[in-house]
Amino acid sequence: MSAQPTGPIGAPERQRDAERTRAEILDIATAEFADRGYAGARVDEIAARTRTTKRMIYYYFGSKEGLYVAVLERAYQGIRGLEQQLDVDHLDPARAMRALAELTFDHHESHPAFIRLVSIENIHHAEHLRTSPILPGLAAPAVDVLGGILARGRRAGLFREDVDALDVHMVISAFCIFRTANRHTFQAIFDRDLLDPDRRDHYRRMLGDLVLEYLTAHVGRA
């Protein structure tokens, strides 16, 4: 699934082609849906940008909606388990929290299409995600690590007690997602590009400070 095996000689070539075709369609479709929204994307356009034909899209995905759902699911799969890549057990809670925030920051920055798809899915009231089989697997990875750090910090008397892991996750997500999701109106109104590489480090540190100052505020000082 992760390493791309060249496979034993004589392996079903056709199947591999099929997989490649599917993947190509998904790539193009991801770009199109992310760029134009669900209703705005065109099956014709997706097909035209693929090396295959429209018929193949229906062969593999059944419908435009089916294709969209596949795109959405693959995009969510991409961030699933993101936090597991992070080994923070050896770090103190504050450092661990900052590392997690920065990891999220970095990941979101490098996956703008995912963020736009999330915006689009919200426009559609998450109706596709809500019925997706991948849904149950999404919550835990996102907050488990965070919850662990938070618990450790509290036990150490470092973090405030009046927020839970979901609240912290929300703050981190809001900050990271806003930069991409609202980039264009922000730029139009304020003439500032939130994704300007020159400002990247500033925002990255800002996020860490924001979360940590908040979590550690007044704690242990009283």
Added chain:
Amino acid sequence: MSAQPTGPIGAPERQRDAERTRAEILDIATAEFADRGYAGARVDEIAARTRTTKRMIYYYFGSKEGLYVAVLERAYQGIRGLEQQLDVDHLDPARAMRALAELTFDHHESHPAFIRLVSIENIHHAEHLRTSPILPGLAAPAVDVLGGILARGRRAGLFREDVDALDVHMVISAFCIFRTANRHTFQAIFDRDLLDPDRRDHYRRMLGDLVLEYLTAHVGRA
């Protein structure tokens, strides 16, 4: 919401009807575009929910896009000058900043359609906002008051120096907008409704704390 009568008293009835027709179309269209996105909204549907006909939409707005732009502009007009409603000069910088954050929080909470329209406009790369005549008037109101408070706080040695007004505005906006814009995917994944009235005060205070702890962190303590 507050029916501000247009034109001088005694103005021709017809004109008042026209204004009413226009406004009614805009109301319905706002709901439709906010609910389904630009491409997903249907002119037919908007017309059907109005007391007038589809023809009138074209009479007043020229095209679906013209209608959308009118909706978007009116929505932005609604928040323009929001901050001016706030008299914070008599408050110390910290209280003033919290008041501003809470005002923004309250306003965004009560204008979900606006937030969804902003998301939608970002999906379209802000192409309509970018060329709108109202654009130039949007930046100042949003950051002038905030900038003033920030400056006062710094002069008093209370606020950190490494962020500007736009950065703070971004944090507040990100927090407030996320609750509405990403409500559905968040709810689907984590089974938590960010707009649950029972959690409203918690998030309101959380935003104030977040901003203030960040701004005042370490300052004057060194």
Added chain:
Amino acid sequence: MSAQPTGPIGAPERQRDAERTRAEILDIATAEFADRGYAGARVDEIAARTRTTKRMIYYYFGSKEGLYVAVLERAYQGIRGLEQQLDVDHLDPARAMRALAELTFDHHESHPAFIRLVSIENIHHAEHLRTSPILPGLAAPAVDVLGGILARGRRAGLFREDVDALDVHMVISAFCIFRTANRHTFQAIFDRDLLDPDRRDHYRRMLGDLVLEYLTAHVGRA
């Protein structure tokens, strides 16, 4: 009707205004129909370019078709009796014929809208002209003078006998009308502007030569 009387003081001003309004509408409508054809012209556009409103067009002309017919009739009235302006009785047949051809040439050159309206009316199979009350008065003026000259020339043994007045009229019309009616495709294909003022005299003489050489060919030489 011809001289514009300032009218007795106290004369019905309203009626004069009405006449002026009618005339203004006809002027604009002539330009629009000539420029875009019957189906291509827009009642809205005509009204917009007038100082009056669309309602007036319907008040005066009943319908788009009524307006078009009025435009067409007025245009034809403009050339009616053209030939009567010409006193050719004192000229010998050849000179008289050339004078008539040149008069036609000059008139057509200065009335491009009329020619375009004729083209447009032909596109519509002359259905409006065919039922117009002005139709009966159009034939005689156009060929009576020409017929007289032709008869004189024949009696004098100068002109050939195998053509009648309508044939000659057709040749003159074809030449004059072509310059305006087919100006644009001719220019596009051959890069020659048939209405270039520098070529005007050339074509004028050419028409006279064409008609006269044809009419006098071989006659009396046998």
Added chain:
Amino acid sequence: MSAQPTGPIGAPERQRDAERTRAEILDIATAEFADRGYAGARVDEIAARTRTTKRMIYYYFGSKEGLYVAVLERAYQGIRGLEQQLDVDHLDPARAMRALAELTFDHHESHPAFIRLVSIENIHHAEHLRTSPILPGLAAPAVDVLGGILARGRRAGLFREDVDALDVHMVISAFCIFRTANRHTFQAIFDRDLLDPDRRDHYRRMLGDLVLEYLTAHVGRA
């Protein structure tokens, strides 16, 4: 009319069907546009008279305008190279010129739709022809043969020197086109059908005489 089979024998049936569908649409559309003008023609009507649907028109031609342009281009292609069909080198200049005039006469008589389309295109200021890729190929065929005959005639001292090939082409075109383009107004006013078969030979000879008498007038007599 002469069904020139497209593509090599054995070409996929589907493609041949496509070509047939395209051609059928073009045939009907030619009739409709020529009959009602660009704005007056109805895509629905064209589709209804076809064995396919309106959707196919857009599939093949993209828009009403695209269809019109295709019709116009095909019509012009039809006369392209007309003159090449004529071998006039063995004829003396006078006979050659008459043969060319008569060929043009015959061709225009048998292509009334083309002439009406030219009128229509002129109503539109040749805007479509002007940007057509076929434009560059239209000039030469129309005047090259004519220019050659004219030059031969001059060298032989038979033709006048004060006109060029384009002038002669204009006279021939004006005569031939007028009969069809202005047929209806002419008939309405003068009650003479310029396309009456009984008058065909008369006009055909008349055109030849007209051109030749003009070209040979006075030459060599001085």
Added chain:
DNA sequence: CATGAATGAGTTTTCATTCAT
């Protein structure tokens, strides 16, 4: 698996005309 052609149902847009005042 692959492909161009085809399609039906919708969606936006237009336009001549009329109404209320």
Added chain:
DNA sequence: AATGAATGAAAACTCATTCAT
């Protein structure tokens, strides 16, 4: 005589989807 608002019918155009080969 004049005006802006309103309208219904029709016109152009689009799109996801399926068919024939």
